[in-house]
Amino acid sequence: MDLEAISKIISQRSSLSPGDIQHVLTALTELVPELLVNNQTVHLGDLGTISLHLRSRSEDSPKAVTSRSITDVRAAFRAGRKLKKGLSDARFVKK
Numbered sequence: 510m511d512l513e514a515i516s517k518i519i520s521q522r523s524s525l526s527p528g529d530i531q532h533v534l535t536a537l538t539e540l541v542p543e544l545l546v547n548n549q550t551v552h553l554g555d556l557g558t559i560s561l562h563l564r565s566r567s568e569d570s571p572k573a574v575t576s577r578s579i580t581d582v583r584a585a586f587r588a589g590r591k592l593k594k595g596l597s598d599a600r601f602v603k604k
Contacts, residue, residue, distance in 0.1 A: 512534055541584075555590050558586070565578040
C-alpha cells in the first residue's frame with residue numbers, strides 16, 4: 510500500500526483531505542532522517558519509535574575513533590503498544 514492509498518483511507522476517517530494528509534506524511538518522511546542524523550529518537554506515540562543504530566570497527570584507542578570507523582548505519586523501528594496489540598490480535602486465514 511502506498512502513501513496515496515494510505516492518505517485516502519485516513520481521509521475517510523478524519524476531516525482532512527487526502528492531499529493534506531499526503532503532505533503531512535511526506536513532510537514526516539523528509540523530517541525523520543534529519544532528526545535521526547542529529548541524534549534524535551523519533552517517538553510516534555502508539556505506532557512506535559524510530560532510532561538510528563551505528564556499527565563501527567574496533568579501534569585501538571578512543572582517540573583513534575573517527576567517522577571513518579563507522580561501517581554501517583541503520584534506522585531501527587520498535588513497535589508501540591497499540592501496534593503490538595493489533596498484531597497480536599490478528600487472525601490469519603489461508604486463501
